[in-house]
Every structure is written in C-alpha cells, then in structure tokens.
Amino acid sequence: MPELPDLAVMAKNIEKRLKDHTLKALTLHIDRKASVDEKTFQKTLVGHKVKSVYREGKELRFEIGKEILGLHLMLHGELKLVKKDEEVKFPILQLDFGKDHLYLTDWQKQAASTLNPEKTTVPDALEIKGKEFGELLNKKKSDIKTVLLDQKSIRGIGNAYADEILYDSGISPHSIANTIPADIVKKLWLSMQTVLKDAIDQITKADPDRLTGENRDFMKVHLPKTDRTEKGEAIIVDKKGSRKSYYVESQEVYK
DNA sequence: GAATATGTTTAAAT
DNA sequence: CATTTAAACATATT
Numbered sequence: 085m086p087e088l089p090d091l092a093v094m095a096k097n098i099e100k101r102l103k104d105h106t107l108k109a110l111t112l113h114i115d116r117k118a119s120v121d122e123k124t125f126q127k128t129l130v131g132h133k134v135k136s137v138y139r140e141g142k143e144l145r146f147e148i149g150k151e152i153l154g155l156h157l158m159l160h161g162e163l164k165l166v167k168k169d170e171e172v173k174f175p176i177l178q179l180d181f182g183k184d185h186l187y188l189t190d191w192q193k194q195a196a197s198t199l200n201p202e203k204t205t206v207p208d209a210l211e212i213k214g215k216e217f218g219e220l221l222n223k224k225k226s227d228i229k230t231v232l233l234d235q236k237s238i239r240g241i242g243n244a245y246a247d248e249i250l251y252d253s254g255i256s257p258h259s260i261a262n263t264i265p266a267d268i269v270k271k272l273w274l275s276m277q278t279v280l281k282d283a284i285d286q287i288t289k290a291d292p293d294r295l296t297g298e299n300r301d302f303m304k305v306h307l308p309k310t311d312r313t314e315k316g317e318a319i320i321v322d323k324k325g326s327r328k329s330y331y332v333e334s335q336e337v338y339k
Numbered sequence: 340g341a342a343t344a345t346g347t348t349t350a351a352a353t
Numbered sequence: 354c355a356t357t358t359a360a361a362c363a364t365a366t367t
Contacts, residue, residue: 142347156347156348157347158346158347158348158362159345159346159347159348159362160345160346160362160363160364174363174364190362191362191363191364191365192345192361192362192363192364193362193363194347194348194361194362194363196348225355225356226355226356226357230356230357233346233347235347235348242346242347243346243347244346327345327346327347328345328346
C-alpha cells in the first residue's frame with residue numbers, strides 16, 4: 085500500500101508521461117467504488133487533455149479538461165501504464181491515451197474513483213502549519229498515533245510512516261496527544277515534514293520512474309522482518325486490532 | 340490446502 | 354458527539 089511519499093512520486097511521474105495527452109476512451113470495469121457510473125465518467129472526461137496530476141491526502145488527482153478525477157488506492161490498488169492490448173490483472177478503471185493505457189487495478193476491488201471530489205478543510209500532512217498542528221493535538225485525548233492516522237484530523241499519513249515519524253521524534257505511539265509538551269510537539273511537526281520529504285527524495289532517487297507500488301527500503305523502525313534497528317535498539321511490536329505499531333523503548337511516553 | 344496477515348475506510352457500537 | 358471496534362475486501366504468504 086503506497087503511502088504519501090510513494091503517491092507524491094507517482095503523481096509526478098504520471099504527469100510527466102501523460103501531461104497534455106488526450107483521453108481517448110474510458111472503461112469502468114468495476115463500479116462498486118466509483119462515485120458515478122461509466123457513462124458519466126465518459127461524458128465528462130473523454131476527449132479532454134490531462135492538465136496535471138497531483139497528490140491530495142492519500143488520493144491521486146487527475147485534472148482532465150475542467151474536471152478532476154480522484155483515485156484512491158486503498159490497501160492494494162496499483163496504477164499501471166501499459167501498451168495498448170497488454171493485459172493487466174484486476175482492472176478497476178481503464179484510461180486510454182492512444183497507444184498508452186493507464187489502469188487502476190486492485191485485486192481487493194477496493195480502490196475508489198471519484199469524479200470532482202468534494203473540497204475538504206482537513207489539512208494535508210505536508211501543508212499544515214506548526215501552530216495549527218499544535219492546536220489540533222491539544223484537542224485530542226487519544227493516542228498520538230491514532231491522531232496521525234485519522235484522515236479527518238490530518239491527511240496523508242498511513243501506518244508505516246506514522247511509526248517512522250514517531251521514531252524520528254522520539255515519542256511513543258502510546259503518548260496521549262494533548263499531554264505532549266509544546267516544544268516536543270514542535271519537534272514532532274518537524275519530524276513529520278522531514279521524514280515525509282526525505283522519503284520523497286529517496287524514492288525519487290531510487291526509482292526515478294516509479295509509477296506504482298511502494299518503496300520502504302529506507303525505513304528505520306517499521307520493519308516486520310527485523311527485530312533490531314540499525315542502531316541495535318530492540319524493536320517492540322504491538323497490535324491494536326489488526327494494526328501493528330513498531331517502536332523502541334527509548335521513545336518517550338507522555339500521559 | 341487451510342489458516343493467516345494485510346491497512347484503509349466506513350458503518351456500527353459504545 | 355467523540356471515540357472505539359469491527360467488517361469488508363480477496364489474495365499471497367506461511
């Protein structure tokens with residue numbers, strides 16, 4: 085499941101490949117998670133040019149003509165840019181640009197397509213100001229990790245990066261949001277910016293043309309297959325429901 | 340082959 | 354209303 089940095093790189097690369105290309109045809113293979121039916125998608129989008137592709141929260145957005153197409157990859161969604169007539173598994177939505185076809189695929193059929201997604205006031209993780217972030221945390225008395233993951237509070241952070249950000253800032257995932265001292269909140273905000281931006285840089289470097297999937301090679305603590313960090317700290321794993329947290333003992337718990 | 344893990348959103352429950 | 358829990362998804366991996 086790609087997260088914010090993966091999506092940011094993907095958006096840039098897809099834009100590079102498809103900007104100013106005209107959408108020739110559109111097929112909605114599975115409409116269960118689509119906001120409108122195939123005909124409506126076709127009527128509003130086909131025949132128009134891709135103006136831009138960008139990331140919004142955990143969504144990818146395609147600006148096509150005067151309309152916006154939002155794609156949410158959910159857990160296992162993938163984008164595949166293939167040659168015409170090339171087969172892909174589990175297609176959800178197919179966008180034809182002449183000889184190139186862009187597919188949204190998902191074996192779990194959860195990836196969602198939205199036409200002209202509603203504007204939201206929820207700040208994006210890379211856009212929120214330090215002050216605003218502090219005010220948000222002051223209002224929350226749940227685990228800091230829950231707040232970071234709550235898309236209604238702040239958009240774009242998933243399970244893996246939440247662990248990485250907390251590790252970087254030295255805060256335990258079990259800390260209660262509104263008990264974290266102001267200077268530590270500041271540090272957390274800084275970690276959030278640097279961890280996400282560094283990840284974007286590293287993915288860009290490692291996979292300059294990446295259009296799909298994810299890259300977690302550089303993660304420091306969210307490591308299901310390892311029990312120690314590079315520094316030799318023991319990685320603690322615990323579960324909340326089916327969601328696992330990875331952290332080390334030195335991460336401070338504020339309660 | 341049969342359990343199991345997987346992570347996000349949404350709906351339901353507390 | 355805020356917060357927590359569970360269901361859904363269907364495959365790859367163990």
